Amino acid sequence: MLDVVDLHASYGKSAVLHGMTLHVPRGKLVAVLGRNGVGKTTLVRSIAGLTEPRQGQVIFDGKDVTGQPPHQIARLGMAVMAQGRRVFPSLTVRENLDIGRRAADRGRDGGGIRWSLEDVFAELPVLRERLSIKAERLSGGEQQMLAFARILLRGPRLVLMDEPSEGLSPLRVRELHRIVARLRDTGMTFLLVEQNLPFALDLADHVYLMAKGAVVHESDPESLRADEGVLQRFLSV
Numbered sequence: 524m525l526d527v528v529d530l531h532a533s534y535g536k537s538a539v540l541h542g543m544t545l546h547v548p549r550g551k552l553v554a555v556l557g558r559n560g561v562g563k564t565t566l567v568r569s570i571a572g573l574t575e576p577r578q579g580q581v582i583f584d585g586k587d588v589t590g591q592p593p594h595q596i597a598r599l600g601m602a603v604m605a606q607g608r609r610v611f612p613s614l615t616v617r618e619n620l621d622i623g624r625r626a627a628d629r630g631r632d633g634g635g636i637r638w639s640l641e642d643v644f645a646e647l648p649v650l651r652e653r654l655s656i657k658a659e660r661l662s663g664g665e666q667q668m669l670a671f672a673r674i675l676l677r678g679p680r681l682v683l684m685d686e687p688s689e690g691l692s693p694l695r696v697r698e699l700h701r702i703v704a705r706l707r708d709t710g711m712t713f714l715l716v717e718q719n720l721p722f723a724l725d726l727a728d729h730v731y732l733m734a735k736g737a738v739v740h741e742s743d744p745e746s747l748r749a750d751e752g753v754l755q756r757f758l759s760v
C-alpha cells in the first residue's frame with residue numbers, strides 16, 4: 524500500500540530525514556517508533572505531501588506521489604491524523620463532522636469504506652451526546668475521537684497517525700486501541716508513528732525504530748519487545 528524509498532527531507536539547511544525506507548503492506552498496521560525530535564512528524568508530512576522531500580520516493584498503492592500537493596494525495600485515499608490538536612475548536616461537534624463529510628463528498632472516495640454518521644455514532648456514542656457542544660469543550664480524548672470520526676467519514680485506505688495516544692487517559696488509549704484494531708481487521712491500512720511503546724507494540728504487525736532521521740531497527744513487535752539493548756539505546760525504556 525505504501526513504499527517509502529530513501530526519503531530525504533530538510534528544513535532550510537538542516538537535514539532531518541537521511542534516507543528513510545519503509546514498507547506498509549495492505550491491511551496491516553506498521554509502527555514507526557522513535558524519541559522526540561528524530562523526525563517522525565517530518566516523515567508523516569513528507570509522505571502526505573505537506574513537506575516537500577529533497578530526495579527519494581513515496582509510492583502509494585503503486586503510484587509515485589512524491590512531491591504532489593496534499594489535497595491530491597488525500598484524494599487518492601490517504602488521510603493524516605496530525606499530531607496535537609486536530610479539530611476546529613470554536614465549531615460544534617456537529618459542524619466538525621459536517622466539514623468532514625463535505626470534504627469527503629468533494630474528494631469523491633479514496634477507495635476505502637466510508638462510514639455513515641450512524642456508523643460513527645454506533646462506534647463512538649460520546650459524539651452523539653456532545654453534538655451541539657463546541658469542540659474546545661471536549662476532553663482531549665473526545666477531541667481525538669472527533670478527529671478520528673472525521674477520518675472515518677472520508678473512508679481512506681491508508682491512515683497516517685502521528686502520536687495519537689499522546690495526552691490521552693489510559694481509558695481513551697484503550698478505546699483508541701480497540702477502534703484501530705477493528706478498522707485494521709476490516710482492511711484499513713495504518714502507518715502509526717508513536718513514542719508510546721506498549722500501545723504501538725500491541726497494535727503493530729511490523730515495527731521500525733527510527734533515530735536521527737533513519738531506520739535503525741526493523742522487526743516484528745515481539746522481537747523488539749524482547750530486545751532490551753535496542754529499546755534502551757534508542758527509546759530509553
Ligand SMILES: Nc1ncnc2c1ncn2[C@@H]1O[C@H](COP(=O)(O)OP(=O)(O)O)[C@@H](O)[C@H]1O
Nearest residue numbers: 534537539557558559560561562563564565566
Ligand atoms: N518547521 C520546522 N522548521 C525547522 N526545523 C524543524 C521544523 N519542524 C521540525 N523541525 C526540526 O526537525 C527535527 C525533527 O522534528 P520532528 O519531525 O517534529 O520530530 P518528531 O516528530 O520525531 O519529534 C527536530 O530537530 C525539529 O526541531
Ligand SMILES: [Mg+2]
Nearest residue numbers: 563564606685
Ligand atoms: Mg512529532
